[in-house]
Amino acid sequence: MRLERIFSVARFELLSVVKRWSYLIATFGLPLFLAGVSGTVFGVQTYFLNQRLAESSEFGLVDEAGVVDRSAFEEREGRPTWKAGDSFVLLYEDRGSATQDLESGQLRALYVVQEDYLRTGEVRAIESEKSPLLSSRGTSVEPRLRSLLRKSLVEGHLDGDVQKRVISPASFVRSRLGPDGESVTDVDDALDLLVRTTIPLFLGVLLLTALLSASGYLVQTVATDKESKIVEVLLSSVTPEEILAGKLFGLGAAGLLQFAVWSSMVVFVAIAASAVLAAFVAVPWQALAIAPLLFTLGYLFLGSLMLATAALGANAAESQKLTMGWAMLAILPLMVLVVLLDEPHGLLGQAMTWIPFTSPLTVIIRLAVEPSGIAWWEILGSTVVLVVATWLSIRIGARLFRVGFLLTGSRPSLAELWRQAR
Amino acid sequence: MPARTGTDTAAVTGAFVVQADKLPVVGVLAYRGVSKRFGDHTALEHVSLDVVSGEVFGLLGPNGAGKTTLIRIGLDILRADHGEVSLFGAAPHASTLDRTAYLPEERGVYRRAKVRELLEYLGRLKGLEPRAARAAADTWLERVGLSRVARDRIESLSKGMTQKVQIAACLMTEPELCVLDEPFSGLDPVNVALVTDLIEERRQSGRTTLLSTHMMHQVEALCDRVALIHRGRLVVYGPLDEIRRRYSPHEVLVWTSTDLATLGVRATASKNGGWRVALPPASTPAGYLQELVQRGATIDRYEPLVARMDEIFVNLVDGPR
Numbered sequence: 001m002r003l004e005r006i007f008s009v010a011r012f013e014l015l016s017v018v019k020r021w022s023y024l025i026a027t028f029g030l031p032l033f034l035a036g037v038s039g040t041v042f043g044v045q046t047y048f049l050n051q052r053l054a055e056s057s058e059f060g061l062v063d064e065a066g067v068v069d070r071s072a073f074e075e076r077e078g079r080p081t082w083k084a085g086d087s088f089v090l091l092y093e094d095r096g097s098a099t100q101d102l103e104s105g106q107l108r109a110l111y112v113v114q115e116d117y118l119r120t121g122e123v124r125a126i127e128s129e130k131s132p133l134l135s136s137r138g139t140s141v142e143p144r145l146r147s148l149l150r151k152s153l154v155e156g157h158l159d160g161d162v163q164k165r166v167i168s169p170a171s172f173v174r175s176r177l178g179p180d181g182e183s184v185t186d187v188d189d190a191l192d193l194l195v196r197t198t199i200p201l202f203l204g205v206l207l208l209t210a211l212l213s214a215s216g217y218l219v220q221t222v223a224t225d226k227e228s229k230i231v232e233v234l235l236s237s238v239t240p241e242e243i244l245a246g247k248l249f250g251l252g253a254a255g256l257l258q259f260a261v262w263s264s265m266v267v268f269v270a271i272a273a274s275a276v277l278a279a280f281v282a283v284p285w286q287a288l289a290i291a292p293l294l295f296t297l298g299y300l301f302l303g304s305l306m307l308a309t310a311a312l313g314a315n316a317a318e319s320q321k322l323t324m325g326w327a328m329l330a331i332l333p334l335m336v337l338v339v340l341l342d343e344p345h346g347l348l349g350q351a352m353t354w355i356p357f358t359s360p361l362t363v364i365i366r367l368a369v370e371p372s373g374i375a376w377w378e379i380l381g382s383t384v385v386l387v388v389a390t391w392l393s394i395r396i397g398a399r400l401f402r403v404g405f406l407l408t409g410s411r412p413s414l415a416e417l418w419r420q421a422r
Numbered sequence: 423m424p425a426r427t428g429t430d431t432a433a434v435t436g437a438f439v440v441q442a443d444k445l446p447v448v449g450v451l452a453y454r455g456v457s458k459r460f461g462d463h464t465a466l467e468h469v470s471l472d473v474v475s476g477e478v479f480g481l482l483g484p485n486g487a488g489k490t491t492l493i494r495i496g497l498d499i500l501r502a503d504h505g506e507v508s509l510f511g512a513a514p515h516a517s518t519l520d521r522t523a524y525l526p527e528e529r530g531v532y533r534r535a536k537v538r539e540l541l542e543y544l545g546r547l548k549g550l551e552p553r554a555a556r557a558a559a560d561t562w563l564e565r566v567g568l569s570r571v572a573r574d575r576i577e578s579l580s581k582g583m584t585q586k587v588q589i590a591a592c593l594m595t596e597p598e599l600c601v602l603d604e605p606f607s608g609l610d611p612v613n614v615a616l617v618t619d620l621i622e623e624r625r626q627s628g629r630t631t632l633l634s635t636h637m638m639h640q641v642e643a644l645c646d647r648v649a650l651i652h653r654g655r656l657v658v659y660g661p662l663d664e665i666r667r668r669y670s671p672h673e674v675l676v677w678t679s680t681d682l683a684t685l686g687v688r689a690t691a692s693k694n695g696g697w698r699v700a701l702p703p704a705s706t707p708a709g710y711l712q713e714l715v716q717r718g719a720t721i722d723r724y725e726p727l728v729a730r731m732d733e734i735f736v737n738l739v740d741g742p743r
Contacts, residue, residue, distance in 0.1 A: 004546075005546075008547055225530075228530045228531060230531060230532060231530065232530065233591070236497045236523070237519065237544070237547040237548050
């Protein structure tokens with residue numbers, strides 16, 4: 001194969017794609033749009049949160065049942081006040097003045113421990129009509145009030161330690177059993193689960209989208225060449241292998257650029273997440289680092305098969321249908337994602353690591369979920385398998401490409417294709 | 423594959439029989455016993471012929487005769503099932519293909535590409551350096567009168583202009599062998615003349631052209647030798663003049679003021695004002711002219727009747743009329 005011809009084809013194909021509006025919008029517009037939407041949502045939320053905090057962080061409490069432990073309250077601006085986290089709970093002797101302060105906006109909400117509280121357990125939470133957005137629900141005040149009531153009820157009635165345990169029954173200490181034994185971890189389970197599943201899922205979808213997007217360009221370019229009948233001119237100048245390689249590299253570069261732009265978003269989010277949540281979560285840097293290599297190999301493998309198959313179609317629609325099977329195989333890891341996330345290094349994960357169609361995505365997911373669970377020789381071995389499969393698919397693909405490229409009438413039989421591919 | 427010396431016997435039908443061992447052996451493009459099937463359909467059957475350096479070679483035949491398949495095999499776009507092909511003395515290869523250019527019958531361009539960019543790209547694919555490709559593109563756009571649309575997209579051009587872009591793309595590398603499949607279709611008379619001149623110019627400069635066309639008057643005007651393929655078989659092959667003579671009736675056209683009947687000559691009136699006279703079996707046109715003069719005829723004009731290529735074509739493809 002002549003490199004300068006491959007380069008010429010690649011350059012032409014790359015420029016043909018990157019000059020299209022659809023590509024520019026998909027590559028740069030989509031991340032900007034998502035960033036814009038996320039920024040707007042974040043901004044709106046922050047605005048309302050700030051407003052809520054600015055308006056009032058004071059809550060009222062009327063103890064009609066007379067059960068609240070007054071020792072927790074301290075005098076503040078002439079009123080007994082209890083600091084509940086970032087908020088303040090002001091104790092009122094009568095409901096009338098408390099209601100007045102709620103109406104004037106001084107209080108965000110008013111809690112009334114009903115007279116029959118001991119029998120019913122009812123605490124009335126009253127919010128002002130004026131600020132429906134500033135609901136007290138979801139604030140940290142209510143759990144704290146609950147604790148205050150619990151403490152008030154048991155104070156002096158129980159033994160010291162029992163009283164403590166009634167107030168705070170359990171403090172969970174997390175640990176994980178690994179190859180080196182049990183180790184205590186600070187990782188917050190909820191956050192860890194979120195990051196362990198969200199980032200691999202996002203990265204996997206991103207890799208797959210970029211793969212299928214680049215492969216889609218391949219199918220499109222072959223259909224264009226066939227429909228525009230320029231194929232004979234090309235084949236009288238360059239070999240099918242050179243055309244195939246040129247298209248693969250050119251459109252692969254377009255796909256890689258798209259993937260780079262998109263994944264830079266993930267990197268940005270990952271950096272932000274690691275800065276904010278460094279103490280809680282582990283960002284899958286290994287998966288992010290190997291992603292470009294796996295994208296390139298996966299693309300070359302899938303792309304060469306798609307090119308050869310697309311060439312057998314009479315037009316773009318038929319080419320799309322013919323190549324759908326390859327895309328389905330590549331999507332397989334996402335179809336079994338729940339299993340992979342739950343048991344990344346189980347039998348299914350290990351098996352799919354060695355299948356060229358599924359290995360790029362599977363390796364990414366396994367690395368992202370639990371980097372220590374995948375052995376280096378698995379990564380190296382599956383990469384070698386992928387390289388060999390890519391080489392074979394390019395060789396066979398080029399032969400089928402020639403046959404398919406010149407087809408204008410009936411499609412050849414499988415026997416004929418096999419004869420040509422050998 | 424090395425070039426064959428042409429010892430095969432060509433499977434040739436029709437009146438004008440040619441043996442492959444009598445073919446010129448120094449072909450720029452040579453086919454020997456080439457056969458090709460597509461499923462149950464035989465596209466070519468044991469075809470042997472040579473395209474010789476510096477000539478304009480006409481490849482003729484009705485639609486579906488196998489001409490395009492033969493061209494594709496010669497340019498290594500398709501592979502023959504049987505037989506051998508040599509291009510510049512060797513099996514067709516990427517490097518020898520750089521010395522050729524091809525204008526296919528089914529025209530193909532990237533419609534969204536700009537004119538000059540497309541020419542540059544196709545020039546690069548033929549091995550031109552970027553600067554040379556750009557210079558050649560400019561030169562040939564000038565030659566075919568399309569400089570003003572160099573920056574336009576192909577889709578904005580008329581059919582004839584697009585056709586000229588493709589011809590420019592084909593000729594811009596000054597290929598040693600240029601294969602033109604129906605280069606005149608879609609062109610107005612002015613541009614037919616332009617393309618005719620370009621082909622003639624190639625002949626003058628010693629370059630080879632393989633011309634496939636249904637326009638028989640262009641064949642007569644341009645071709646040195648021709649081959650006619652019918653149903654995948656080579657029917658006629660040889661020098662154009664020889665073929666035309668071979669298929670011509672043994673008759674002459676005579677313009678005379680003498681009443682030929684008084685000389686005992688049977689003549690029928692021709693459309694162009696002359697008399698059509700059948701030659702005696704043993705006579706040659708020159709000898710018969712001498713005989714007529716000796717018998718006292720006053721001859722104004724005298725022409726041997728030569729068959730036109732379209733007549734020969736129809737005769738061989740559709741049977742005598």
